[in-house]
Amino acid sequence: MGDSARLPFVASLPVVNQPLHRSGALLDHLARRMRLRAESVLAPLGLRPRHLVALTVLREHGGCSQQALAAMLEMDGTNVVGLLNDLETRELIERRRSPEDRRRHVVELTDTGLRDLAKAEFALAAAENEVLGALDDTQRETLYCLLQQAATGAAISCSAALAEDTR
Amino acid sequence: MGDSARLPFVASLPVVNQPLHRSGALLDHLARRMRLRAESVLAPLGLRPRHLVALTVLREHGGCSQQALAAMLEMDGTNVVGLLNDLETRELIERRRSPEDRRRHVVELTDTGLRDLAKAEFALAAAENEVLGALDDTQRETLYCLLQQAATGAAISCSAALAEDTR
DNA sequence: ACAAATAGCTTGTCTTACACAAACTATCCA
DNA sequence: TGGATAGTTTGTGTAAGACAAGCTATTTGT
Numbered sequence: 001m002g003d004s005a006r007l008p009f010v011a012s013l014p015v016v017n018q019p020l021h022r023s024g025a026l027l028d029h030l031a032r033r034m035r036l037r038a039e040s041v042l043a044p045l046g047l048r049p050r051h052l053v054a055l056t057v058l059r060e061h062g063g064c065s066q067q068a069l070a071a072m073l074e075m076d077g078t079n080v081v082g083l084l085n086d087l088e089t090r091e092l093i094e095r096r097r098s099p100e101d102r103r104r105h106v107v108e109l110t111d112t113g114l115r116d117l118a119k120a121e122f123a124l125a126a127a128e129n130e131v132l133g134a135l136d137d138t139q140r141e142t143l144y145c146l147l148q149q150a151a152t153g154a155a156i157s158c159s160a161a162l163a164e165d166t167r
Numbered sequence: 168m169g170d171s172a173r174l175p176f177v178a179s180l181p182v183v184n185q186p187l188h189r190s191g192a193l194l195d196h197l198a199r200r201m202r203l204r205a206e207s208v209l210a211p212l213g214l215r216p217r218h219l220v221a222l223t224v225l226r227e228h229g230g231c232s233q234q235a236l237a238a239m240l241e242m243d244g245t246n247v248v249g250l251l252n253d254l255e256t257r258e259l260i261e262r263r264r265s266p267e268d269r270r271r272h273v274v275e276l277t278d279t280g281l282r283d284l285a286k287a288e289f290a291l292a293a294a295e296n297e298v299l300g301a302l303d304d305t306q307r308e309t310l311y312c313l314l315q316q317a318a319t320g321a322a323i324s325c326s327a328a329l330a331e332d333t334r
Numbered sequence: 335a336c337a338a339a340t341a342g343c344t345t346g347t348c349t350t351a352c353a354c355a356a357a358c359t360a361t362c363c364a
Numbered sequence: 365t366g367g368a369t370a371g372t373t374t375g376t377g378t379a380a381g382a383c384a385a386g387c388t389a390t391t392t393g394t
Contacts (some may be wrong), residue, residue: 019307022288022295025203025223026314028216031198033241049195050380056192066230066342074200075383081343095342101389103341121189129190134320139313140186146302146310147193153301217351233371243353248372262371270361270370 030131037127045120048092053092054083055117056094060152065104066095092116203292208305211257212287213257221250222276222284225260229275232265236274259283 016035035049040049057072058064064072070080084107087093092113109117132140202216209215224239225231231239239248251274254260259280265271276284299307 018289018292019295019304019311021315022291022309023299023307023314024198024205024291024295025219026311026318027194027198027201028205029220029224029240030317031191031194031249032220032316034194036241038191048379049192051194053196053199057196061364070218073196074203074276077342078344078383079297079381085343091200098341101391105342121344122185124189124191125185129189130184134300135313135317136192138188139310139316140190142309143313144186144188144190144193145319146313147190147197148188149301149306150299150310151193234369244371245354245373246352254374265370268362268370272371 034127034131037130040123041123041127042120045116045123047116047120050083051087052117053091054087054118055092055109055113055120057151058107059114059117060148062108063106065098066107067104069107087113091118193255201294201298204297205291208290208294209287212283212290214283214287217250218254218259219287220286221254222280222287224318225276226281226284227315230273233262233274239316249279254280257283 026132038049044114046091054073057069061068066080066084067077069084070077070103075083084093084095088095090112091110094108096107096108097107098106128140132143135143136138176204182292209219221236221240224236226237228235228239232242233247233251238246240247242250251260251262255262257279258277261275261277262272263275265273295307299310302310
């Protein structure tokens, strides 16, 4: 495909509301590096990175339907079923029938799930130290807050200690 | 291929303050959401997310050997070859023989590569607006700086975010 | 009351990203 | 000269995940 000059670049266009940099590739890159380490850390716990993602999302948005979860994870519903089967087998999550609509499953972390998630996160400290080694603790907390806010879609009062955000 | 750079970096200081939160899962989650959108945006440009990652890394660390690149991407050398073959075919990167060690290939972005990378990033604005919609421009720039700093492993002066400029 | 839509589950197929191994060439170095 | 190293090629295996078809239980609309 011979690529020729289209014209998305007009030299003197006022680039008003365009954020200066794209984070996508870096996000991808760092997530990969983290995932590689997480795999080996998580393996002895019988978990895989995507399980951690699901548990993490569920900790924040507990009590949602599987469809809602599939939408949040942006995963195909059928694959979410398998994911939840894993987690339910390990008793990390619970599927309860919704009383208002008995077709629906209300998915929620169990106490075990909450505990094992915390355990896993503790075990991942070393991995994170490697990947985020160039960031100090404050920066890491800022990063976490931004990611969390982006993930939940709402501004969240993370530690007020970081009085970073004042628009 | 020489040695694999997979040394685990000995458990560092038993520092008091273990960072409060783990970003790994969120990183994974957001990277996935971004990648899904990036795929469809990038497809018409003949690129895939991992190409973007490679180009992004090369823009920062241009002129390195393929092994160094493989180490940075934490990918197997043989797969990096294929990735670079793609990019070289499209003339986005160049492999030059290193003069000091003619076994080595010095990989670098071409002008086309630099331009197409910028083009792709421009095209990804909408995708990023969806995924990072909960962050305002300042927060996004902060996020970018943190990711960049983590990725390059060196502290970069981002505090004066808007003073940061061309490269 | 009954048809249609919906939530979830199961199975099975296909694609793709990778890791990994083996064998090869070109080059460097001792 | 012989061994180590950088890169390449080919080929194999695993796993994530998309997608489709067919199933049950339940709700909703007429």
